[in-house]
Amino acid sequence: MAGHIQDRWFKTSAGPNGKPVREKTSRHGIGLRYRARYVGPDGAEKSMSFPDKQKRLAEVWLSQTAADMARGQYVDPRAGRITFKRYAEKWLKGQTSELSSQIAVERRLRLHAYPYIGSRPLDSFRPLHIRELLAALEASPIGSSYARNVYGDVRAVLAGAVDDGLLFRNPCGAKSVRPPASEPRRVVPWLPDQVRAVRAALPARYQAMADVGAGCGLRQGEIVGLAEDALDFKENVLRVTRQVKLIRGTAVFGPPKCDKERDVPLPRSVAESLRRHMDAYEPVEVTLPWRKPDGPSVTARLLFTNTASGLVWRSNFNIQEWKPALAAAGLIPEPEKGKPYASAREHGMHALRHFYASVLLDAGESIRAVSEYLGHSDPGLTLRVYAHLMPASRERTRNAVDGLFLPAARTAHGPETAP
Numbered sequence: 415m416a417g418h419i420q421d422r423w424f425k426t427s428a429g430p431n432g433k434p435v436r437e438k439t440s441r442h443g444i445g446l447r448y449r450a451r452y453v454g455p456d457g458a459e460k461s462m463s464f465p466d467k468q469k470r471l472a473e474v475w476l477s478q479t480a481a482d483m484a485r486g487q488y489v490d491p492r493a494g495r496i497t498f499k500r501y502a503e504k505w506l507k508g509q510t511s512e513l514s515s516q517i518a519v520e521r522r523l524r525l526h527a528y529p530y531i532g533s534r535p536l537d538s539f540r541p542l543h544i545r546e547l548l549a550a551l552e553a554s555p556i557g558s559s560y561a562r563n564v565y566g567d568v569r570a571v572l573a574g575a576v577d578d579g580l581l582f583r584n585p586c587g588a589k590s591v592r593p594p595a596s597e598p599r600r601v602v603p604w605l606p607d608q609v610r611a612v613r614a615a616l617p618a619r620y621q622a623m624a625d626v627g628a629g630c631g632l633r634q635g636e637i638v639g640l641a642e643d644a645l646d647f648k649e650n651v652l653r654v655t656r657q658v659k660l661i662r663g664t665a666v667f668g669p670p671k672c673d674k675e676r677d678v679p680l681p682r683s684v685a686e687s688l689r690r691h692m693d694a695y696e697p698v699e700v701t702l703p704w705r706k707p708d709g710p711s712v713t714a715r716l717l718f719t720n721t722a723s724g725l726v727w728r729s730n731f732n733i734q735e736w737k738p739a740l741a742a743a744g745l746i747p748e749p750e751k752g753k754p755y756a757s758a759r760e761h762g763m764h765a766l767r768h769f770y771a772s773v774l775l776d777a778g779e780s781i782r783a784v785s786e787y788l789g790h791s792d793p794g795l796t797l798r799v800y801a802h803l804m805p806a807s808r809e810r811t812r813n814a815v816d817g818l819f820l821p822a823a824r825t826a827h828g829p830e831t832a833p
Contacts, residue, residue, distance in 0.1 A: 417452030417480070419472050450476040455483060482582075489537060489582050496580065498539075499523075499532035502571045512668070513706045514661050519567050526551060526564045536580050539572065541588035548594065561594040600802055603772035604765055611743035620726075620735055622691035623718055626652075627766030629684035631788050634763040635659050636670055638726045641714035642697045645680070645688060652680045654789060656714065658725065664707040665725055667714065674789045691717065698723045736763065771796075772803045 423442040429435035446463035450472045454460045464472040482489070502523055509516055530547050531539075547568065551561040569586040576584050585591065604612075613624040623637050632640070635657035644653045655675045656667050669675065697715040702725075704712045720726050737755040740746045746758045767788065774784050781804075785796035 417450060417476050419469060419476065420449040420451055421447060421469075422449060423447050423466075448472045450479075452476060452479060489579060495535045495537060497532065498534050498536060498571070499528050501536060501575055501580065502527075502532075505571050505574045514659055514668075517661065522560075522564045522567050523571070526554070526556065526561075527568050531568070536572075536575050539581065539585045541585045541591050544568070544585050544588075544591045548591070551594065558594045559596060559599075562596055565593050601768050601772075601799060602760075603768045603803065608743060608745065609766065609769055612739045612745070615739035615742035616735060619691075619695050619721070620718065620731070622687045623763075624766060625684050625687040627763055628769050629681050629687075630678045631767050631770035632678070633657065633671065633767065633789075634728060637763070638716075638718060638728065638731075639667060639714070640717050642692075642717060643715070645685075647680070647685055647689075650680045650682070650685065652678045652684075654678060658702070658728075660728070661707055665702055665727070666705060666707060666709065667702045667712045668705050670789050672789070672791045674791070676786060676789050678787050688717065695719070700725055732762070768800075771800050775800060775803045776805060778805070 422445070423439060424436050425439050426434045426436050447466040448464040448469050449461050450464065451459060451461045462472070462475060464475075506516055506520055506523075509519075527547065530550050531543060534543060548561075548565065551564060552558075554561075556564075565586075569584065572581060572584045572586055575581040609624065609628050613621050613628075616624060626632050626637050626640065627634075630652050632652075632654060636654055639656045639658040640652075641656070644655060646653065653675070654670050654677075657670050658665055659668055660666075695717075697717055698719045699713055700716045700719070701711050701713040703709040716725070718726050720730075733755070737746065737758060740758055740761050741748045741755065745761050746756055749755050771784055771788060774787070775781075781797050781800075782793050784800070785793040788796060790796045
């Protein structure tokens with residue numbers, strides 16, 4: 415057995431005749447009696463204390479610790495006492511993802527994980543505690559997709575604890591732990607008349623934004639960050655290289671989502687709309703930090719600006735311009751006097767992007783091309799979101815098989831007869 419058991423209540427010293435004598439220490443009867451001491455993998459002495467009459471339990475624990483070290487499954491008991499919240503905060507600081515992504519993760523953990531498991535020590539986690547968290551998330555008013563994100567954040571934190579040697583195994587990996595089911599949400603694209611109606615209801619300086627969304631599939635942040643240098647009228651290409659996003663209330667420039675810059679075909683109709691827009695509203699130089707509020711300054715000549723020739727703030731635009739246009743187009747109801755517009759998540763500017771995807775798929779464009787133009791991380795994501803919009807292929811399948819196996823149909827007309 416590695417290490418040894420120290421009895422804090424007694425000590426052995428030399429007696430008058432030189433023989434060892436066992437005598438009480440000053441701590442006799444006070445506190446935990448036995449201390450199991452050993453040297454950990456890092457070379458430092460570790461210990462665990464046990465009460466009176468539990469020497470056997472201390473010996474078993476010490477043997478188990480030695481076995482764990484031999485198998486490579488050792489977890490420092492002191493390190494494992496760190497709480498989930500404290501470790502998660504340290505884990506977040508070490509992440510290299512986009513600052514905006516880190517902020518979103520911190521918010522989800524703070525609001526929906528810490529209240530349930532924040533004070534729990536890491537070495538006490540069992541699958542039971544994750545199942546209880548999932549039950550609490552299911553009972554809360556958040557949607558299943560959001561709950562799945564919260565669970566994914568918790569799982570990632572605990573995976574980090576395993577990697578750092580603070581936890582032997584991730585309780586989220588147990589078979590009894592089932593992540594929240596993803597909420598199937600079928601995209602229903604707008605009709606062309608609805609796109610035209612919303613565009614017509616927008617103020618003139620913002621109408622070309624609708625053309626870029628519906629005709630090139632850009633995200634709202636990419637439209638707001640669209641600059642003069644992104645347009646290549648000679649090659650009929652729109653280069654998506656930046657977006658505008660908010661980080662803790664500060665607007666910053668950043669690369670497109672997933673750092674995926676892309677070239678999108680620039681239809682002639684959209685190109686003409688942008689030319690007319692730039693003739694009426696000259697591009698404005700806007701300087702913002704890059705990626706994070708304290709990042710280096712970057713200047714771009716933006717195509718779309720507000721009436722004060724400044725940045726189009728998404729929240730202001732959505733409330734003051736976009737929702738009134740939706741109401742004018744009949745997509746949402748007009749609010750009562752003095753009350754705000756109703757929530758219209760399915761009719762945000764992203765609806766123009768869905769329309770763009772539906773047009774391409776209906777025209778027979780491949781999933782790979784649609785994925786590339788939309789800037790998706792992979793074609794699989796595009797397929798999962800838009801597969802139901804692809805033209806039905808049943809009739810083509812029947813005709814292809816019949817052409818192979820059915821005899822040629824005989825007609826009353828000879829080959830010389832015009833059909």
